[in-house]
Amino acid sequence: MSPMTLKARLLTAAATIAVAAPLATSSALAAGFALKEQSVSGQGTAYAGVTAGGNGDASAMFYNPATMGLISGNQVVQTASGIMVKAKVENARATRATRLGGSSITGNASPGDIGQDAIVPAGYFVYSVNDDLKLGLSANGPWGLVTDYGNNWIGRYHGIRSDLKTYNFTPSVSYRINPMFTIGGGVQVQYAKAKLSQASDFGASRLGRPGTLDVISDVTGDDWGWGYTLGALIQPTKDTRIGLAFRSAVKHSLTGTVSFTGLPASLASALPTQAANAELITPEIASIGLYHEINDRWAVMADAQWTNWSRFKELRVNVANSALNSVTEEKWKDTWYFALGTSYKITDDLTLRGGVAFDKGSVDIETRTPRIPEQNRYWLSVGAGYRLTESLYVDAAYSHVFIPSTSIHLTDNLTGAGAGRGNLSADYKSGIDIIGVQARLSF
Template sequence: MKTSSQNLFKASVIAASVAVASSTYSAGFALNDHSATASGNALAGAAASGADISFSYWNPALFLNASETTVYASGAYVMPSVEATVTSASGASALGSTNIGADSSSDSVSDALIPAIYFAKPLSSNTVAGISLNVPFGLSGDYGDDWAGRFHGTETGIQDIALSFTLAHQMNKQLSIGASVQLHEAEVILASAVGAPGLEGDGIIEADATGYGYSLGALFEPMQGTRIGVGYRSKVDFDFEGDITYTDVDSLNSTLTSYGLANLVDTSVSDSLTFPSVLTISLDQELTKKLVLGLTAMRTGWDSMDGINIDFDSSQDNSVLSFGFENKWFYSIGLTYDYSDKLTLRTGVAMDDSPVKDEYSSARTPDGDRKWISVGGTYDFNDMSSVAFAFTHVMIDDVNVSRDGTGEDASRGTLEADYESKANVFSVAMNMAF
């Protein structure tokens, strides 16, 4: 039965159902396009910018960028490209370790839309209340049922939707603070082939959970033209519950019985996962009256994600996939230039390191270090409305996945595969004051 908080999220989940983007955009499965404005200079200055209220995602104190009731709606269209080349694969050793062969897959990910919505209401000259809807984390991949690595994964989906309620207050001319509480709704889909070549079926896990988090932020302006911002988004604990459904496993179960192994049966599943915290430190420095330098360092606490350990409500052994994630930093530098009274231009570059150690890389997490190149801008129609736009090209290091079929992969077999990935992202947003 759905909880009341899950019912609260029902409309939001439907509205953002296209929001799960492939992991090609951001390291791990973080999604970082929550603002077309911020994307224009690769998030440089994200926790310190005075441009608009969308920067409140990284620092809730930046809801103070609104002097009037304001709505900001942003969308990022992610166009990923992933080519997976399997050099060798074999089935589970317990069922004969049959060689599967080699193949290539170039359509394992699809285009996706990432939405973000912000609403700000000034309560006084120095206090602003805000509400925002974001998709902090997302991952999506579908290799199809026939690729050589199908026992390691055919479909992977993770989606986290966060609804935040924020208060921001200006303490004095130098210091502003903000805080939010967040309600998260997460869904996970994991599918793979089960058994061995010639004696196989399919299994799919679907589970969801509700979690709670918070964010804190501060903006310090030691002198005119210098803004230093710090924002922290907490980790979020989820207790996932769902079901696993098998198809075409009758012959496989007969063989498992003959080996004295547990049969595969539809049942309930559960797992606990902790999505990571994010610390953002930024500088927004005015170089001239028209030119601003932005710097950002962002730390994601990926070590909270130790892996997947799915508990089946039956005699089946747990399904385990270790992540071995490491905490990583994201760095960016960018420039903002006031070209005219109506047009502002932006550009930036970023380094986004993957949290995945080489030895833990898998078909579900074929993750490499990334470099961003971004351009964008804002056009002001009038004092009350503007449009922001951005383009980001993401270059991703090639990745090798090597699984030897032992330990937690004993039921999956071996896999040797090479991945080449990249992505283009187009973002646009509308900002309106009332």
């Protein structure tokens, strides 16, 4: 390969990585608001073995930077995952607190599908300085959430729209200490942007006439933060690999504004647009993965991942006028994700994959809110990879995520953070389909 050809490919690779993340649109697909969809080759086994590099390409570096040590030469990977989310609200019921008369809250009791379909891309580039030292760059959207009920739904005092997007850029390095041990690490540079909408019963709180005047608040904010990733890869035999990885928390101080709509002109000056801020801390993740080749065709793999969701105790928005501060209790719990998978090489060019996984929900029914009405998830995935040329390899995968029916039951006794928002009950029927495609260029 001529120096100019190599330079052109490196520039193309860097450009691919640079534009991958900003194209992302996010929907919450794993426990909490995590997005697992960062590797299509990994998706084929329900992400079993990705911490140990079982998917065999540079996209494993998102889960464990030490897996870059498995790459020969240089490699570019671009993924795109099409997400079809169904989250239907049924039997929604809302009343005011008993001390306010317990009257029904009017509005749309059947807002339909509150989820949004999305295309989530990710990009990776690994450059081999030599056989032992690798440099990498990845662009991802690791956290995201969109739910939208519409301004007139009967649970509007608890939340209308929740929208979180993150864009993560991670330069990484790995080093093979000896044939058995490889270590890796990276620096996360993360941009977060959020919007929260909610209605307030202004008629009840200010006029003494519940339901006569709703005011909708829209809070927007953004921030840059940083964190790190660490990983190790242990290869006790030529057929077996064990991966260990840790992704740090990233703290954001989202700053922006809150604006209000719905006030009559005579009262508009009472609630001008003003400064607002909120704290967001993405949770730590620790994982362990196993990959084992039974023979030159069959391989089995597993992954276990712990996420520190107990960090998320409340959603607090601070406003310049402190009387307008908003707090929603969350009280989430730490979660585990367990996956088992297998791959089979039909030929040297064609590999089939399959996997199952269990993703524990982070919220109990007592604290589940309409902003993130999440529940346990059960994954079933299949995938295939095919070598088109010596340097170009493509992957495709399909997953269905089964989500048991769930519900929310919130009680308003006019005390605590949710005072005045009303009693709310609703049932949810949800499911997710994911179709992913991936291209890998090695040179």
